[in-house]
Amino acid sequence: EFVRTEIEFIPAKVRAIDYYRRTYECRTCRKNGQPYMEKSPMPDPVIQHSMASPSTVAWVMHQKFVNALPLYRQEKEWRTLGVNLSRATMANWIQAASRDRLAPLVELMHQKLLQEKYLHADETVVQVMNEEGRKNTTDSYMWVYSSGQHCKHPIRIFEYQPGRSGKYPQKFLKGFKGYLHSDAYSGYTKIPDIIRCLCWTHLRRKFVDSLPKDIQSPEATLPSQGITFCNKLFEIEKKLEDLSSEQRKSKRLEREKPVLEAFWAWIDSTRGKVLPKSKLGEALTYALNHKREFMNYLQDGSCSISNNLAENSIRPFTIGRKNWLFSGSPKGASASATVYSIIESAKANGLNPYKYLQFIFSQLPGVQFGQHPEFLEDYLPWSPEVQEACQ
Numbered sequence: 026e027f028v029r030t031e032i033e034f035i036p037a038k039v040r041a042i043d044y045y046r047r048t049y050e051c052r053t054c055r056k057n058g059q060p061y062m063e064k065s066p067m068p069d070p071v072i073q074h075s076m077a078s079p080s081t082v083a084w085v086m087h088q089k090f091v092n093a094l095p096l097y098r099q100e101k102e103w104r105t106l107g108v109n110l111s112r113a114t115m116a117n118w119i120q121a122a123s124r125d126r127l128a129p130l131v132e133l134m135h136q137k138l139l140q141e142k143y144l145h146a147d148e149t150v151v152q153v154m155n156e157e158g159r160k161n162t163t164d165s166y167m168w169v170y171s172s173g174q175h176c177k178h179p180i181r182i183f184e185y186q187p188g189r190s191g192k193y194p195q196k197f198l199k200g201f202k203g204y205l206h207s208d209a210y211s212g213y214t215k216i217p218d219i220i221r222c223l224c225w226t227h228l229r230r231k232f233v234d235s236l237p238k239d240i241q242s243p244e245a246t247l248p249s250q251g252i253t254f255c256n257k258l259f260e261i262e263k264k265l266e267d268l269s270s271e272q273r274k275s276k277r278l279e280r281e282k283p284v285l286e287a288f289w290a291w292i293d294s295t296r297g298k299v300l301p302k303s304k305l306g307e308a309l310t311y312a313l314n315h316k317r318e319f320m321n322y323l324q325d326g327s328c329s330i331s332n333n334l335a336e337n338s339i340r341p342f343t344i345g346r347k348n349w350l351f352s353g354s355p356k357g358a359s360a361s362a363t364v365y366s367i368i369e370s371a372k373a374n375g376l377n378p379y380k381y382l383q384f385i386f387s388q389l390p391g392v393q394f395g396q397h398p399e400f401l402e403d404y405l406p407w408s409p410e411v412q413e414a415c416q
Contacts, residue, residue: 146207151342185355189212268326373406
């Protein structure tokens with residue numbers, strides 16, 4: 026008789042693994058004057074001269090960058106397991122492992138990202154301590170760049186920079202030619218040879234922000250109309266998701282262009298009825314000033330109507346920031362960007378982030394990718410071997 030099912034929790038365990046190596050002597054070789062000492066091969070460590078193992082470094086990164094658990098809390102958890110592992114040691118592990126093991130993979134993904142035709146970009150503030158010549162309260166920025174929704178291999182790359190100047194995306198995207206989805210930030214205009222596609226979700230949010238607190242009031246009618254136009258476009262887009270690029274472009278021109286024409290006509294007729302400095306007036310001006318960029322997505326069926334892909338990619342970082350608050354140094358911020366790049370790319374490719382990190386730290390040490398860069402191809406998140414091992 027079956028009664029019930031219970032879920033048992035099995036607490037984590039920590040064990041110390043000692044490595045010993047045998048050395049063999051060939052006496053015949055010695056008599057013949059040949060090399061006669063041979064040592065058994067050893068797996069290369071994740072970090073030289075350290076107790077760090079692939080599983081521990083992967084777990085520390087997973088806890089901080091996936092579960093948003095700051096290092097000082099992890100320090101307490103390790104202590105309950107009988108290990109005195111300081112937050113400073115864990116921070117050093119993250120920096121060393123990301124620099125030596127993860128950064129070469131991120132650089133390869135960066136090269137492949139620039140070969141794409143459709144990209145998304147976004148940025149958010151981050152507080153970084155001990156930046157040279159800057160106060161600790163000065164805003165720095167974490168940028169994210171993502172491949173398009175319909176690309177073959179999803180890529181998410183984060184980059185820390187001390188400012189928000191347009192020179193940073195200009196440098197990062199040097200060589201890229203295609204469609205860039207973003208918000209209306211003017212810094213992206215410095216990037217040459219691109220076609221900008223602005224985010225309709227961002228525009229809709231401006232209409233939502235312009236709604237009065239009492240949405241039943243007559244003043245709510247105009248912002249509601251703007252929201253309705255945006256919702257209509259999103260409804261049509263949802264029905265076109267499974268179409269090919271050419272079919273999607275054709276259907277957009279057939280079904281969405283009339284909605285867009287009505288939207289711009291509504292803006293022209295409404296601008297004179299509202300105060301330019303009001304929230305609604307600013308939303309209308311924002312839309313009209315960037316009309317061409319809001320319409321550019323109609324040029325290609327593989328373009329997106331919104332920049333949600335980049336905003337969703339950067340959200341785990343903003344959630345983590347609420348817990349760990351700041352980065353201790355520019356090197357720490359760069360290491361965080363590298364780890365987030367690997368983790369978010371893993372998620373986008375359907376991988377378990379912890380398994381992927383452990384796979385890299387177990388398999389990549391010892392690989393001579395400096396002399397043979399092509400070896401790194403086998404460790405990218407869409408590699409068949411990685412897909413099989415890290416699902």
